[in-house]
Amino acid sequence: MFLGIDLGTSGVKSVIIDDNQAFIGESTSKSFDVSRPHFGWSEQDPAIWWDGVCQTLDGLKASHPKELAAVKAIGLSGQMYGATVLDAADKPLRPSILWNDTRTEKQCVELERREPKLRSIVGRKPTPGVTAVKLLWLEEFEPELFAKVKTVLLPKDYLRLMLSGDKASDMADSSGTIWMDISKRDWSAELLNASHMDKAQMPKLYEGTEATGRIRPELAARWGMSPNVVIAGGGGDNACGACGTGVIGEGEGTVSLGTSGVLFVSMKTPRPSYEYAIETLCHSVPGTWHQMSVILSATSCLNWVAKLLKRNAAELVTELGTALTAPSSVLFVPFLDGSWSPHSDTEIRGALFGLQHSTDDAEMARAALQGVAFALRECADAFRATGTSIDRLLAIGGGSRSDLWLSMIATLFGIELRVPESSELGAAFGAARLAMIAHSGANPADVLTRPKINRTIAPNTGLSVAYDQSYSEWRHAIAQIRMRGVGKTL
Template sequence: MGGAMYLGVDLGTSGVKVLLISADQTIIASATSSLDVQRKHTGWSEQDPAEWVRAVEDAIGELKAEQPEALAEVKGIGLSGQMHGATLLDRNNQVLRPCILWNDTRSHKEAAELDSDPRFRRITGNIVFPGFTAPKLVWVKRHEPEVFAATAKVLLPKDYLRLWLTGEHISEMSDSAGTGWLDVERRTWSEELLAATDLTVSHMPSLVEGTEPAGMLRRELAERWGIGGNVVIAGGAGDNAASACGAGTVKPGSAFISLGTSGVLFATNDRYLPNPESAVHTFCHALPNTWHQMGVILSATDGMNWLSGITGTSPAYLSDELGEALRAPSPVTFLPYLSGERTPHNDALIRGSFTGIEAGTSRAQLTQAVMEGVAFAFRDNLEALRQAGTTLDRVMAVGGGSRSTYWLKAIATALNLPVDVPTGGDRGAAFGAARLGLIAATGADPLSVCTPPPIAATIEPDTFQSGALEEAYQRFRKLYPAIRGVSS
């Protein structure tokens, strides 16, 4: 097999995925290796960075066994990773403690304190969430002062892998925007915000754009994996920005809805458009001079999985039970706040609920209510993005939940936007990372590389049910303030 190859490495919470593509972006092979999360106390979530290295070694070892000739032709590597994690290193690049992950909530008090300082929202354009990196460092200073004193560098998870791959302390804009220290509009570290957490720019990695070179693969690793010399490591991206590169959501106005365990409404912008009051994330994109907004709901397919467990029926069967045609709204309303909610409420304590249940309520009506509740939560996200100046004319559906045509019809009608369904194939974060590796190694135009996939179908809003669904959405909107004080 001839020709240049490019490798994407995606460091997730539950595993590492590596994906090999050719110069024409054909997927050649992929491999995965699992990771565990340590939870020593309630609200804690940690991983040993050595396990990330082990997982990458295992996955690339599998690729080498399956595709040694293709792996030998790798010219560029892109990195994607779980965001917000605090990886603390001493002056000798030794890890001082396990990485505190994005879903660790121990620093909720510290996050509230930083968020009460108006400089953080003004400079970062975001609420300081407990998951962000900055409050984690305040927690470490208070509870592990000897670790804080020894900290010479703070790296995000994928950037620790970069250090291992290249020997360089480098990060990029999309991932760094989720730390709470980046001036997101100016795309640079904020000395003011770092000082507010008793850190300096010297504690941070240098910054590049996600499409730019950010180190070269160490000779030792290239020889071990059977790869030639001069392999460029791209800046890469945080996981959602990498997924956007994989899905071609890189031009202003393009957007995707991700129906995974949680839900994401991701929109690309050519301007900095913050709206922290609605808990919208405003981050740098992986491409230069590009930003993105992201609304996040914490339970999307999680709601269907919960109902599946309660009813003893698979999510696919529950969806099929509704048929193909969009029904009039369910008389039952579901608030999908099983784990709290991010956008627009920023409420970790709120919990989900059904209202309108009566003796004759059927399983199908509960399924419909769950799907509609998630669709309405996405509508909340869309309204939050609109308040910040983002206008969308369509969205692409990705994630496991997008296999339900009924659910997509409910979402299209609730949003009053067409929903495009792409053709099959792996278009996730590892694919986006590989694309970034290709761009960094070749200097190719990012827009010519990060193109959207072919569209298999488009789900249009159901104009017959749109009025009734709008009325149901307005009922949904009234329920959150009504139950907020009694559901925690």
């Protein structure tokens, strides 16, 4: 048996799989709150993450005690980029600054001023979500606290510390900090120095497939597990999600439609992006990298429209049907939380264009789906501009249940989308797979296999020109928003 633990922004999910990778049991924690004390801020107390892990493992002990006792290894997955700063006693000094916090735009400019070679080292421009610029912000605005920082850990690695006492991280998650040389797969002395940090404050780096330590004996006793259980390096949630779907080969990728939207493509050599805010990161598998672009609001846009209309989001999508029709004349800009990629703009916000008396619930819902699809197309165009080929993608996440939405994306991308058979694939499953490799030493390709496909969504070539034209109009609308500084008035 193998255990995968995924720390999300809204909760923890833990799953057990057997030696044949069959799902045995799962448990989820209570939902987490996100603290937003100021505009653009997003924080969480690390204590709630550990409480969430304890809730899920207590739950698995109650529902599957024998299977939990048979677990040989644990894999960790988690929300990326969060700056969890610890003192000399390994206690959090303040709430963790999360991935979707956008207070650090000025610090992005400052970090690149301090180290002009930054883009050549990390293969991208710095953006407000990354960990390093959060430490620059702490240095400027909370200097007394910054002086006490003994260790900086990513969210899932704080859980590792609690589980095993080890200060360790994997290369996939850590490459998002902007402190790593992605080609060398190691910490960069230049970028640490530019942040007024040093390597002693960083966790030890491992591949996602390697064992980093063992579970604390007292915790093993609490959950009826062996004290010999090893903990795998694991990865950030997107890299682990890719491991769950077997996306580890050159040019293989996923488009994920969850609270956020993610475009992810695997590659065997790092492919930098100097002009666009898209990420080139290490993968959880040795000798592998990936490009990633994140739209901060995806299904959350539909939920927002449903709330506005006092409707149920799932019912709205169902009423739209499955067949793709001509694009909506209503244009929706989905940047409700700002824009992270492929253009970093912390102040831009969402907008609706083209409303008229005849605009109804269905038109609003269709516009929301279309707006997210346009934002993902913008990311795909940026990928292709760097030389990345996108030929076919797996569609995952809750939004992949909508064939209409997938048809929009397939048509805009000009590629085929494949939908996996299993609805249980995800970051927790990928983390459990990495645990299996860390325990057995198996070849990653033999464990991280591709899923069976439920259905395939092809582009609607008859509507391609119409959607391309609507996409061009949407991009013009974004330019108008930026010119008027819509976000700056909020």
